[in-house]
Amino acid sequence: MSTATEDTMPTHESGPTTEIVRLVDVGKAYGNVTALREVNLSVRQGEVTCVLGDNGAGKSTLIKIMSGLHDYDAGQMYVNGELSHFSSPREALGAGIATVYQDLALAPLMSVWRNFFLGNEIRRGPLRLLDNKRMEQVTGEELTRMGISIPDLDRPVASLSGGQRQCIAIARAIHFGAKVIILDEPTAALGVKQSGVVLKYIVRARDAGLGVVFITHNPHHAYLVGNHFVVLKLGRIALDEEREDLTLDQLTAEMAGGDELAELSHEIRQMDAAADR
Amino acid sequence: MSTVSTSSTPPAASSAAVEDRVAPRTGAVKLLRLPEIGALLGAVAVCVFFLIVASAFRNVDNVGTILYGAATIGIMAVPVALLMVGGEFDLSAGVAVTSSGLAASLLAWYFNFHVWFAVLLALVVSLLIGLFNGVMLNRTGLPSFLVTLGTFFILQGVNLGMTKVVTGNVASNNISDMQGFDSAKNVFAWETSIGSVAIKAPIVYWLVITVIAAVVLRKSRFGNWIYAVGGDSDAARAVGVPVRGVRVVLYLFVGFCAWLAGMHLLFEFNTVQSGDGVGNEFIFIIAAVVGGCLLTGGYGSAIGASLGALIFAMTQLGINYAGWNPDWFKTFLGVMLVLATLVNVWVKKKADAR
Numbered sequence: 001m002s003t004a005t006e007d008t009m010p011t012h013e014s015g016p017t018t019e020i021v022r023l024v025d026v027g028k029a030y031g032n033v034t035a036l037r038e039v040n041l042s043v044r045q046g047e048v049t050c051v052l053g054d055n056g057a058g059k060s061t062l063i064k065i066m067s068g069l070h071d072y073d074a075g076q077m078y079v080n081g082e083l084s085h086f087s088s089p090r091e092a093l094g095a096g097i098a099t100v101y102q103d104l105a106l107a108p109l110m111s112v113w114r115n116f117f118l119g120n121e122i123r124r125g126p127l128r129l130l131d132n133k134r135m136e137q138v139t140g141e142e143l144t145r146m147g148i149s150i151p152d153l154d155r156p157v158a159s160l161s162g163g164q165r166q167c168i169a170i171a172r173a174i175h176f177g178a179k180v181i182i183l184d185e186p187t188a189a190l191g192v193k194q195s196g197v198v199l200k201y202i203v204r205a206r207d208a209g210l211g212v213v214f215i216t217h218n219p220h221h222a223y224l225v226g227n228h229f230v231v232l233k234l235g236r237i238a239l240d241e242e243r244e245d246l247t248l249d250q251l252t253a254e255m256a257g258g259d260e261l262a263e264l265s266h267e268i269r270q271m272d273a274a275a276d277r
Numbered sequence: 278m279s280t281v282s283t284s285s286t287p288p289a290a291s292s293a294a295v296e297d298r299v300a301p302r303t304g305a306v307k308l309l310r311l312p313e314i315g316a317l318l319g320a321v322a323v324c325v326f327f328l329i330v331a332s333a334f335r336n337v338d339n340v341g342t343i344l345y346g347a348a349t350i351g352i353m354a355v356p357v358a359l360l361m362v363g364g365e366f367d368l369s370a371g372v373a374v375t376s377s378g379l380a381a382s383l384l385a386w387y388f389n390f391h392v393w394f395a396v397l398l399a400l401v402v403s404l405l406i407g408l409f410n411g412v413m414l415n416r417t418g419l420p421s422f423l424v425t426l427g428t429f430f431i432l433q434g435v436n437l438g439m440t441k442v443v444t445g446n447v448a449s450n451n452i453s454d455m456q457g458f459d460s461a462k463n464v465f466a467w468e469t470s471i472g473s474v475a476i477k478a479p480i481v482y483w484l485v486i487t488v489i490a491a492v493v494l495r496k497s498r499f500g501n502w503i504y505a506v507g508g509d510s511d512a513a514r515a516v517g518v519p520v521r522g523v524r525v526v527l528y529l530f531v532g533f534c535a536w537l538a539g540m541h542l543l544f545e546f547n548t549v550q551s552g553d554g555v556g557n558e559f560i561f562i563i564a565a566v567v568g569g570c571l572l573t574g575g576y577g578s579a580i581g582a583s584l585g586a587l588i589f590a591m592t593q594l595g596i597n598y599a600g601w602n603p604d605w606f607k608t609f610l611g612v613m614l615v616l617a618t619l620v621n622v623w624v625k626k627k628a629d630a631r
Binding site: 089090093101105106107108109110114115117118119120121123128129130132154172 | 492496497500501502504505508509512513515516517518571575576
């Protein structure tokens with residue numbers, strides 16, 4: 001897979017793409033704790049915006065604002081050019097912003113197609129019964145189109161791998177009209193191979209014209225697919241660069257903590273020296 | 278990737294996440310994966326067993342008796358099974374049947390209501406009990422085991438207390454001479470026969486409820502929501518399923534069926550014993566579990582619960598017909614419950630492994 005980096009290079013250079021979501025100086029405080037301040041972020045069609053940060057950096061707060069779980073209390077959020085405040089996840093969904101959480105996506109004992117259409121079931125006939133055949137067929141087509149092949153859609157999703165489950169959740173969001181998908185650490189609990197499945201899927205979603213917000217703490221995963229990188233630190237933006245202006249090493253160093261890491265390395269060396277004595 | 282020639286193809290082609298380790302399943306495996314398959318095999322086994330050991334079991338006349346026994350359990354086991362698929366319990370289901378019968382009987386007698394009016398009031402009482410369980414569950418966030426255990430004791434006390442207040446006795450008074458009794462009996466406790474097989478009203482109601490519940494569960498949007506709420510209520514809520522509403526409707530359905538069962542009791546025997554129904558809640562749960570319901574929710578079957586009720590009735594009557602000591606029936610029941618659960622788990626594992 002030596003060509004992976006080239007394959008996933010930004011695709012928007014041919015022209016400007018539409019901005020779907022824009023955050024301007026957004027801030028959020030929980031009581032006297034300011035979780036997020038002066039955050040600027042833009043999510044564009046056909047681009048992957050990566051948000052990186054350590055635990056407690058404010059990533060979750062940022063997701064919750066965009067997905068409608070919490071409202072922000074400073075700055076502005078524009079969705080399709082309109083100033084927006086979401087009061088529920090349903091409103092965010094209505095505006096085309098879907099969030100796929102790492103662990104909160106599918107009912108484990110239900111079949112793939114039942115999960116795919118959960119909440120959006122296709123019904124027919126005078127009794128409004130489920131059109132199982134059609135739902136199974138559409139699920140198969142949609143998953144194949146996005147490059148996942150699951151031969152038996154009647155299987156309970158619990159029997160699938162973590163990567164496949166993430167992909168099904170993402171495919172579902174796309175099929176039901178999402179313009180922006182926010183992925184909350186989709187690769188955090190996955191092995192190398194499964195992470196690859198999800199990352200390839202992110203690229204497909206991007207190429208399908210969606211705006212993708214990819215939340216992660218893995219700079220290697222981010223750099224494989226990202227067009228734009230934002231690093232959060234203690235609720236503020238510590239780095240905000242286009243892919244062209246950034247190398248993987250810079251990104252890794254920024255994520256690892258830069259100066260803090262150098263200091264840590266110094267301290268550990270001292271401890272080693274003390275132990276050797 | 279064993280041949281050299283494929284290495285020249287672009288990696289993207291092979292990387293489309295094609296999962297070729299999973300072969301398509303055959304029809305037989307699909308059949309094995311049905312949640313009610315364990316109960317079906319169990320029902321056949323119990324039936325064959327008693328056909329061999331109990332001569333009275335082979336008498337066609339007794340088919341009606343066995344079905345009647347199954348129906349009185351099945352009418353409640355089916356809604357309880359749906360509730361369990363939705364991830365909740367109802368420990369008050371047994372006494373709720375008695376409460377409904379008592380409500381109709383006591384109201385009619387005390388206020389001298391027309392019997393049909395008392396029957397409708399009893400329906401309201403039963404639905405309110407269901408509503409109470411559902412709303413309490415949603416509001417408090419306590420486990421349904423605890424909430425309905427509370428309801429169980431409340432109803433048990435009310436049943437006895439109200440009956441004593443109204444009649445001074447532990448059973449309701451005989452209302453068979455009151456206005457409207459006969460027409461209500463014709464609805465809730467009629468009896469007919471097909472050949473030499475006696476068919477009582479609950480048998481028909483039981484079959485109708487089973488069919489409706491099975492269709493709703495497998496083939497309706499609401500059924501899909503029941504599975505989702507029981508499987509992962511957070512995931513269900515995230516895609517817009519009204520989780521709380523689904524729970525309340527399931528408890529209302531239990532309430533409705535408790536009313537139907539309670540009305541049969543009343544019009545079959547003319548009076549209702551206030552202490553009846555205690556312990557039946559576990560029999561409903563056993564039937565549902567034997568029928569393939571998981572205690573953890575998200576999986577199960579309405580038809581399975583009915584088969585569980587049938588196994589229960591065949592065993593109870595089979596022991597009688599065989600002339601064995603019926604004192605040991607409950608022991609047999611406990612063993613059967615554990616065995617049935619083990620068989621269900623085993624069949625599910627086998628089916629998933631293929």
